[in-house]
Amino acid sequence: MDNSTQESHLRSDTLVTYDSPHTLYAMSISSSPTNRIALGSFLEEFTNRVDVVSFDDQTLTLKRNPNLSFDHPYPPTKLMFHPNPLASGKPNDILASSGDYLRLWEIKENSVEPISLLNNSKSSEFCAPLTSFDWNEVEPRRIGTSSIDTTCTIWDVERGVVETQLIAHDKEVHDIAWGEAGVFASVSADGSVRIFDLRDKEHSTIIYESPHPDTPLLRLAWNKQDLRYMATILMDSNKVVILDIRSPTMPVAELERHRGSVNAIGWAPLSCRHICSGGDDGQALIWELPTVAGPSGIDPMSMYTASSEINQLQWSAAKPDWIAIAFANKMQLLKV
Template identity: 35%
Template sequence: MSVLHYDSPLPVYALDWAKTPGTGPFSHLPRSSYRLALGSFTDDFRNRISIVGLPDERAFQDNVNMDDPYGSPHPLAAGDESNFVLLADALHGYPVTKIAWEPASTFREPWKDHSTELLTSTGDALRIWEFSQVEEKPNLYVGRHAGGTTGKLAQKIALSSSKNPNPTTAPLTSFSWNTVSPNLVVTSSIDTTCTVWDLSASTAVTQLIAHDREVYDVAWAPGSVDSFVSVGADGSLRAFDLRSLEHSTILYETPSRSKPITNPTPGRGNGSGNVAASAVGPPGGTASLLRIAFNPLDANFLATFHSDSPDVQILDMRSPGRPVVELKGHRGAITSIGWGSQESATIASAGDDCQLLVWDLSTGYLAPRTSGTHGRSPHPESQMQPTRAVTEPLLAYTAQSEINNIAWSPPIVGGEATRYRDGGGAAHGEWIAYAAGRTVKALKV
């Protein structure tokens, strides 16, 4: 297995792969494939965000002779040294709860400066950062890196829902960048609210009370500019539609709070023509739902997990109320989940057991539930089939310490590094990066 690593001076929690197109009109942005944004998480206000990348990506491109004695050393043959190098960093202060590069669709927007890249972080506010990079000229000094890239990272704006000029606002726990309309970002907060922001105007579009307790994560539905879902400490997963904010739809509740769906409210659909439950139980006394992740290639399916739980729940938006699949392979509490973007049924999970597991759900696990009806929406009770359990992951990797977070790369052209290392590889591939303490590693899948 091909592995790249980076040793950070601070504990890393948040991370994300760059999504900038590396070809076409944006080829002037160098080294766009193997770059990561990292956010630290310490108990003080010395937290930083960093951009790291490879000093030489030629080994990861096709049609490159890695046996050339005059070429640069192979990046995977650096021993115990970090493969990634620091390109830029900046003080963040408050711990970083999430960080993400702009989606590739942003580069079509007229309000976007196409000579730079944007990334967003959350903590005490929603912060927009601007990253610019240039090619360094080769130098002739012995022991110095002969060329490469460097960059500059600067805060562009900080958005807060408080009108106080010196705000003391509730911390933001997460956010999601809309890929259809990339000027929109939705944030979640421990003050029970979700806020939709318009980055092109640097203003809030709307704010709503999303849950009875803290909101821990939020995500736009893939392909939608109006719908998003959120999870929180009240143990519920709720769907919202910006066109109708008078109510939300509860798609899933923790088993201790869920009740039989016997009297769904007419007209409260989930966007696919089926009726979802709308009963709300009392807050408190339930396991929180910590994270949510949509399948980017099939928006019907999303994953979540409970606090202090070793299991992942896979939900079908067309038949809410009960998971269609549960992933049971971890021996400790799960901390992060994420879907791959090449195979529609590949999902990864990581946790306090130091395990990163990759699951293959392509053998019918994500098939729609049959209802026995023809040409009409079934009653929700008719879809309550048993939840299927998957106990054997496709791949397993053990880290040296608890894994805080994971991130999939976008599909990357070039498989030379894998062919050089183990004789395999394909023209396109994905990597999974994970953060464990001060260590960040990227694994070729």
């Protein structure tokens, strides 16, 4: 199949598959009418790739535009389109990526232009790698990054300056998520979930700690439909931990039906009670959180099995009927 006009060839009414020439990890779905999906390669070398594919939900096809593929230094640890395209002030999609630095790119109709490279290291051109970032939906000028150097940095990306930098944890910070305009949370190798309010930078609130000391927490997802709830996952664990920030320390639910480590989580964009998880067992599970959990735990409401470990998932905000999962060199869109 010619890569230049590569289209998905495995499809049904509920499943569309895109085959990439590379192993995939980072992934983002645009919320603009372009229906674009950015896919980052995971290659153990300096030069990696970001491909941009378009999804046609009428013909159920995915098409790659070779003019929108570009080199990226190191594998991107995260990709994210501007969460509010109308507020970006630009007619085109804006894409952010993290790796060695935070970068912004403008995705034009047939080209990609780098907008900015943001580096907060004063001492040298080298900096601690960024593990993740989150783009603030309420204040789109803000992006928060997390780093292996224990810090979280809040950028004003419109001005290209650091708004603030916090030593957030005792060890590497693995993920960051915005709640409100000035409130974010982070998870770390120190095993804690902490919430920060930019109005009081000296203090943070620990709302959860791993039951086994120093078990790293890898991912964090804040429920945008109900900010009382967030989800996190532990390293080498089959559990998704659901937290209620009103009752710290004790999870309100633990979802334990995966048969391997959970790697990715995503809340439904339009529902406060639905979440999807993907793991090493190749399963993408969709859960409906009950108002009261039963004594035997919670079973998923639906299940999809991929052919290998699921490394990443995204629940589309623009098209809430679709969830994208990445495994090996494939990206699949699942209709839910």
